[in-house]
Amino acid sequence: xxxxxxxxxxxxxxxxxxxxxxxxxxxxxxxxxxxxxxxxxxxxxxxxxxxxxxxxxxxxxxxxxxxxxxxxxxxxxxxxxxxxxxxxxxxxxxxxxxxxxxxxxxxxxxxxxxxxxxxxxxxxxxxxxxxxxxxxxxxxxxxxxxxxxxxxxxxxxxxxxxxxxxxxxxxxxxxxxxxxxxxxxxxxxxxxxxxxxxxxxxxxxxxxxxxxxxxxxxxxxxxxxxxxxxxxxxxxxxxxxxxxxxxxxxxxxxxxxxxxxxxxxxxxxxxxxxxxxxxxxxxxxxxxxxxxxxxxxxxxxxxxxxxxxxxxxxxxxxxxxxxxxxxxxxxxxxxxxxxxxxxxxxxxxxxxxxxxxxxxxxxxxxxxxxxxxxxxxxxxxxxxxxxxxxxxxxxxxxxxxxxxx
Numbered sequence: 001x002x003x004x005x006x007x008x009x010x011x012x013x014x015x016x017x018x019x020x021x022x023x024x025x026x027x028x029x030x031x032x033x034x035x036x037x038x039x040x041x042x043x044x045x046x047x048x049x050x051x052x053x054x055x056x057x058x059x060x061x062x063x064x065x066x067x068x069x070x071x072x073x074x075x076x077x078x079x080x081x082x083x084x085x086x087x088x089x090x091x092x093x094x095x096x097x098x099x100x101x102x103x104x105x106x107x108x109x110x111x112x113x114x115x116x117x118x119x120x121x122x123x124x125x126x127x128x129x130x131x132x133x134x135x136x137x138x139x140x141x142x143x144x145x146x147x148x149x150x151x152x153x154x155x156x157x158x159x160x161x162x163x164x165x166x167x168x169x170x171x172x173x174x175x176x177x178x179x180x181x182x183x184x185x186x187x188x189x190x191x192x193x194x195x196x197x198x199x200x201x202x203x204x205x206x207x208x209x210x211x212x213x214x215x216x217x218x219x220x221x222x223x224x225x226x227x228x229x230x231x232x233x234x235x236x237x238x239x240x241x242x243x244x245x246x247x248x249x250x251x252x253x254x255x256x257x258x259x260x261x262x263x264x265x266x267x268x269x270x271x272x273x274x275x276x277x278x279x280x281x282x283x284x285x286x287x288x289x290x291x292x293x294x295x296x297x298x299x300x301x302x303x304x305x306x307x308x309x310x311x312x313x314x315x316x317x318x319x320x321x322x323x324x325x326x327x328x329x330x331x332x333x334x335x336x337x338x339x340x341x342x343x344x345x346x347x348x349x350x351x352x353x354x355x356x357x358x359x360x361x362x363x364x365x366x367x368x369x370x371x372x373x374x375x376x377x378x379x380x381x382x383x384x385x386x387x388x389x390x391x392x393x394x395x396x397x398x399x400x401x402x403x404x405x
Contacts, residue, residue: 039239049106068354083194134195151267165252233266247371268321331346
């Protein structure tokens with residue numbers, strides 16, 4: 001026992017644990033690649049099964065649903081059992097569920113499979129506490145920003161899936177993407193560890209977590225912000241290929257490639273968001289970002305050329321990535337002992353944003369035959385979030401957290 005603790009103490013340094021951070025980021029990226037496979041393949045499903053825009057929206061949103069709801073229990077379980085065990089089991093489950101999706105032969109079976117492999121979308125709530133527990137508060141924003149780069153796994157799906165589907169068929173894509181998860185499960189188990197905790201540390205019970213959810217107003221405010229930032233990221237990551245294909249009449253491969261750039265920008269700018277959250281007032285940063293996204297949503301209602309539209313979407317993606325990094329920096333800062341539980345709650349809210357928005361935008365497209373009202377809805381969500389970013393509201397919520405701690 002003493003030998004194990006000694007080894008862990010050597011791993012843990014004031015600079016954190018780079019190996020855990022990198023492997024967690026890679027595992028998160030692979031999970032996200034599998035989680036979002038429906039998006040770049042939706043065009044093929046639509047052709048083969050003659051699906052409406054609403055049906056496509058429901059299909060895209062199904063994995064997001066379980067991935068969102070599961071973040072709450074996954075965060076709580078990770079706080080209790082540690083990220084090494086929970087992440088390993090999740091990777092194994094992801095391998096099995098994606099593998100069997102490759103044998104789906106109908107719209108209904110795709111919905112069922114999408115619901116099950118949606119669980120790996122909750123991987124974010126597992127890695128957040130696993131990474132943050134290794135780092136001091138002043139470096140958590142940067143560390144979690146690096147971990148958030150795992151969102152780029154969406155780009156692995158957006159870019160690679162159409163190429164494989166064109167040559168091998170869409171069924172084979174799921175099987176091919178499943179095996180990296182199996183390999184990563186073994187790597188994660190044998191090459192990561194949990195941060196050592198004090199012997200007298202009191203482990204929060206489920207009842208404690210539920211009381212925290214009930215009493216902490218700040219946690220729910222963070223939920224609203226992440227509903228917007230991460231919800232928009234997921235929504236446009238899964239919705240953009242279909243939009244570009246339908247509105248600008250480009251090929252599925254090109255649509256996937258353009259979308260991968262959006263995903264990479266949103267993912268890698270999380271590092272910048274975490275860094276800025278370490279250095280500056282997170283509330284002010286979020287206000288600026290939200291106003292920018294609001295104006296972009298309005299601007300997209302104009303008849304833009306493909307190049308202009310892509311430039312505007314990429315600016316939006318950059319803002320969303322920074323915003324995601326800032327929100328989780330604040331979660332780790334204000335809830336150091338319950339990062340998994342609160343991070344899971346906040347992550348669930350963001351995932352629900354990604355679940356509802358594709359359905360809403362698809363339904364609006366079906367009934368109006370244009371995308372204008374969808375972008376107007378996006379701008380209304382921005383306005384709602386801005387109303388909660390008022391300084392007095394944030395200060396009061398921060399004070400209540402400080403008093404509770």
